[in-house]
Amino acid sequence: MxxxxxxxxxxxxxxxxxxxxxxxxxxxxxxxxxxxxxxxxxxxxxxxxxxxxxxxxxxxxxxxxxxxxxxxxxxxxxxxxxxxxxxxxxxxxxxxxxxxxxxxxxxxxxxxxxxxxxxxxxxxxxxxxxxxxxxxxxxxxxxxxxxxxxxxxxxxxxxxxxxxxxxxxxxxxxxxxxxxxxxxxxxxxxxxxEGVPGLTGLAVLHAAAVRTLLTQQIAVAAAAHAVVRASPDPLHPALADSDELGTVLATLLELRGTGPARALQAPVSFRVTAPALAVALRAVAALEAAAERALTAVTDSPAHLDGRFVGTAGFAGTDLAATAGALTTALAHLADLGTARLHRMLDPAVTGLPRQLSDSPGLHAGMAAVHKRAVGVTHRLRRFTLPALGGAMETSLGQEDVQSFGFEAAECLGEAVTGLRDVLACELLGVHQAFLLDAREAPFGEVAAALPPGTGDRPFGRDLDRIIGLLAEGSLTLHVITA
Missing domain, CATH: 1.10.275.10 (Fumarase/aspartase (N-terminal domain))
Incomplete structure (x- = not known):
């Protein structure tokens, strides 16, 4: 180029x-x-x-x-x-x-x-x-x-x-x-x-990864809605308070397919999924905008301006660190919701399917331990939601008395991306198991092709590794789920 x-x-x-x-x-x-x-x-x-x-x-x-x-x-x-x-x-x-x-x-x-x-x-x-x-x-x-x-x-x-x-x-x-x-x-x-090219570059990469991850999250959430036959009421287009929420609502409504609701109201984790996804979409857009500003801004100090050398704050990553922190929190919340949705799918009162999504309850654990993995990952993510901007300490004998800790903000965001992908893989495996137990065609062909056949207990960690690989590669096709 x-x-x-x-x-x-x-x-x-x-x-x-x-x-x-x-x-x-x-x-x-x-x-x-x-x-x-x-x-x-x-x-x-x-x-x-x-x-x-x-x-x-x-x-x-x-x-x-x-x-x-x-x-x-x-x-x-x-x-x-x-x-x-x-x-x-x-x-x-x-x-x-x-x-x-x-x-x-x-x-x-x-x-x-x-x-x-x-x-x-x-x-x-x-x-x-x-x-x-x-x-x-x-x-x-x-x-x-x-x-x-x-x-x-x-x-x-x-x-x-x-x-x-x-x-x-x-x-x-x-x-x-x-x-x-x-x-x-x-x-x-x-x-x-001078400047923050490291944090800027990391923001570009993380934002791209989040965009892919959120698209996958919408598809898996729609499939989870189909598993519990959640009421479409919370997806009504009139509830959109923003373009982001409108897009999420329309996509979830389309992908979940048709069919009667199993209960008057689905669990809260299903009903608030769309607003949480909209928050994450707004947060990633804010990080992308901050990255654009960082790429085009004056980053040098002293900068050569109008024939003079001017001291600036171009070395500070405040904008990027703040927006990265907000996105980290939004992703951690999505992990909370994914873990909760998976837990609800283990309950026959919610799905009408065998307990714990096991093909032989009592003999086989089904998805119970898969959910426990999601719980562990989600709990770990909470430690990364503390904003990196806090905690200034003096250095250089007081010449530098504030830091933005941009690399720490990027590290926390990276952990949130990795963790949410892990939780999403757990939910996706639960969805796949549910569809098989319900004698319905598996909703994601790439996942079905990558996993062993059957619903019996096996070392599901290997299945999760395969699914995580597919998610990281962006290999997950969205399609409308049939009733």
Whole structure:
């Protein structure tokens, strides 16, 4: 893909770069713009005015002026003392997302970096030389620690993440790829450490995963409604208070199929499913909007604006951390509901099917232990719903006295995605078992093809692993369930 304008490197392209399904090249015109902007930055640096992180120290050392010799080394040495992280590392696709988001933010004129630095990031992506980026322990007001690890790879002093998850030295990996280490030019080192490209890239990946997961959740919830023959009353279109809820109501009503309700009112977990899904849809849209803002915003500090170097809050991930936290809570609530729906499906008074969805109650446990697994996963998710924004602690001798803890927010969201998928697999297995016991065609052909035949007890954990794999791949076809 030839990128002629910065806005062409949008969320969709960031996701593709993260997954290694596309390559980008900067157009000659865009390279010329970057070069012209870089020359303006260098011209404005040519003087005696203090510029944070360029001819001064950083953080509590901002008052220390650097001589010419120190300035020549400073942009590289910024990486060394800040690369203090270690395993666990971001996954390779997550680290690729960081590189892609960093490239996008460097296309903003305020960053003032060279076209050569942008090309170096593209080279890492093209040759799949992926930095080993610590996933935890980033207690700075921004992402200085993980970004220092990323920048150290360009210098040849960092570590890369291989296919086995090991983190060997970067220099041999660069050499094997035909790449050479490069130094950071004036102000490029401090620019590299600013902003929240890691959290931005993670938000892009998590939002895409959530979109798929919510589509699957709607389909499975509709099938669960069909199992208990829940009244369609709570799905009436007049109850829609938003576009999101209207879409969920219409989809659930269509997919659940026709047929008489078994009871006047279904359990509450069924009746409130649609509003909870609408909340999650609004939350993921808010995270996507925050990611868009982060990709297009001024992330550098100091930023080059109107010929001056201006201190900013571009390093703060407050917007992304807050929206990621809200989405985490919404997903955890969906896990609560899925676990409750599965429990109701074990009750013959609700379904008219054998107790615990067992083909031989008393001899076989049926889905009872599957539900217990869902309970354990759902309980675990509760610890991740505490907002990451809370808990500020002073660092840098008080120069940094607030943090957004963006990587922690992303980690919590990732756990919520994984946990909800696990709970969804449990509910889906329960739905599959219910349809077989009711002598009805299994609602999801991909699941039926992946599982052993029959309804007798077996090591259901293997079934759940297969279903989780299908969900992660996005392999779940939605169709109308016949009565």
């Amino acid at each position: 030839l990128v002629s304008r910065a806005d062409e490197l949008d969320r969709a392209v960031i996701e593709q770069l993260a997954r290694g399904t596309c390559r980008v090249e900067l157009s000659p015109a865009l390279i010329a713009e970057l070069s012209a902007n870089r020359q303006a930055v260098l011209a404005d640096l040519d003087g005696d005015q203090p510029v944070y992180g360029v001819n001064t120290g950083m953080g509590a050392m901002a008052g220390v002026r650097l001589d010419a010799d120190a300035q020549a080394r400073h942009q590289d040495t910024l990486m060394a003392g800040r690369a203090v992280g270690s395993a666990p590392w971001l996954r390779r696709d997550e680290a690729r997302a960081l590189l892609a988001a960093r490239l996008r933010t460097f296309l903003h004129p305020a960053a003032g970096v060279s076209a050569e630095l942008c090309r170096s990031l593209i080279d890492l992506l093209d040759h799949d030389v992926i930095p080993a980026v610590p996933a935890r322990g980033s207690g700075a007001a921004g992402e200085i620690i993980p970004l220092a690890h990323t920048g150290a790879v360009l210098l040849g002093t960092g570590q890369v993440l291989d296919a086995a998850g090991h983190a060997p030295d970067a220099a041999p990996a660069l050499e094997a790829a035909g790449l050479s280490p490069r130094s950071f030019g004036p102000k490029e080192g401090v620019a590299f450490l």
